[in-house]
Amino acid sequence: MGITIKDIARISGVGISTVSRVLNNTGYVSDEVRQKVMKTVRDLNYIPNISARNLKSNDSKNIAILAKGMTNPFFNKMIRVIEEKAALRGYSLIIQNVDDHVNELDLAIREARSRNLCGVILMGGTFGYSTERFRQLAIPCVLVTVSASDDIPPELYSSVKIDDEKEGFRATEYLISLGHKKIGFIYDPSTDRLTPNRLRFMGYQRALKEHGIPFDPSLVADNTDAPFYSGYLTGFNAMKQLYTRNPEITAVFAFADVLALGAMKAVFSMGLKIPDDISIVGFDGIDAGEFYHPSLDTIYQPASEMALSSIEFLFDMLQGGPSQHTVYDAVLTKRGSCKPPKN
Numbered sequence: 059m060g061i062t063i064k065d066i067a068r069i070s071g072v073g074i075s076t077v078s079r080v081l082n083n084t085g086y087v088s089d090e091v092r093q094k095v096m097k098t099v100r101d102l103n104y105i106p107n108i109s110a111r112n113l114k115s116n117d118s119k120n121i122a123i124l125a126k127g128m129t130n131p132f133f134n135k136m137i138r139v140i141e142e143k144a145a146l147r148g149y150s151l152i153i154q155n156v157d158d159h160v161n162e163l164d165l166a167i168r169e170a171r172s173r174n175l176c177g178v179i180l181m182g183g184t185f186g187y188s189t190e191r192f193r194q195l196a197i198p199c200v201l202v203t204v205s206a207s208d209d210i211p212p213e214l215y216s217s218v219k220i221d222d223e224k225e226g227f228r229a230t231e232y233l234i235s236l237g238h239k240k241i242g243f244i245y246d247p248s249t250d251r252l253t254p255n256r257l258r259f260m261g262y263q264r265a266l267k268e269h270g271i272p273f274d275p276s277l278v279a280d281n282t283d284a285p286f287y288s289g290y291l292t293g294f295n296a297m298k299q300l301y302t303r304n305p306e307i308t309a310v311f312a313f314a315d316v317l318a319l320g321a322m323k324a325v326f327s328m329g330l331k332i333p334d335d336i337s338i339v340g341f342d343g344i345d346a347g348e349f350y351h352p353s354l355d356t357i358y359q360p361a362s363e364m365a366l367s368s369i370e371f372l373f374d375m376l377q378g379g380p381s382q383h384t385v386y387d388a389v390l391t392k393r394g395s396c397k398p399p400k401n
Contacts, residue, residue: 069102070094100190120152120176121175121176121177121179121372122154122178125154131316131342131345132343132361136202136364136365139369140368143370152169156183163188163191167194167195170195176197177197177198178200179369182202182203192210198372198376200215200368200375201215201216201219202217203220205217207252214381215381216383217384218367219364219384219386220387223258225258226257227261228390233311233396234269237399238398240309241266241277241308242310243259243277243313244296244300244310245259245279255314258341259313291320293320293324295324296312296320297320297322298327308335308399308400309337309338315341315354318340318347318356332352338355339357340356342356353393353395355390355395355396357389357391358390359386360389
């Protein structure tokens, strides 16, 4: 028989209700007692049956999406699919943007209590989650476009993502295969935490290294004088910065399509042509990229399929099913914004 909450209480020397308050992050518990209980939880590797608990005690049909970067059309597309499927099952969907400085899992714990949530989808964000906080969340949770680190028990959450490092490598290698060597990268340098964007940057660096191209920090846009969430404006400013520092630049990889489209506008504003003077490749595969001229080459993420998997995984957990994890393949989509550099 597995470890139970009674075992946690007995070994910690506290009551069952105290253990429950610690795990659910409800009510007052002193820091000393909280640390003692969580040490016992870690020592015994206790994993609460989140899905079963939800079936027994929560009649709510409120689901939340907490998203970082909600202004990105890629996330908007996913949210529309999830919203439709939730409505068909009779669930109410709460959608909330998460500011960059806010930990999305901490917010989920608070929202689960205040809004009586039965499940939550975390969209975007970082890979910096802790086992303790997942246990305190105590409702089914699906991570979308991110995952937790290997030391987090996979039973505590489900996840839907792509291999961002591999796809960042693919985008950069595509430009290298065309003959480019002066390749810029538009990147958010505001955090050292592991994020999908940082993984794409790591893929960019690996591709350069494997093809014998020295990494040049001046080819990375690091200060755009625009709030990063502004997307298009950030890409516009970043491209101007890159070209001012490196007028010999022949290609740019932007970690999101909204940045790439802003960069394309900047190229045109400087009297240059795409792809004749500068090639640009984006990431996400948003619809706007196809209708730009020239259409944007991009790493296409299957947004609709990923959204369907995320809500189905959540429904399964709400019915007592196990956690599930899947990694989708992205597709390099060539539309006309890249070509070999001029000799």
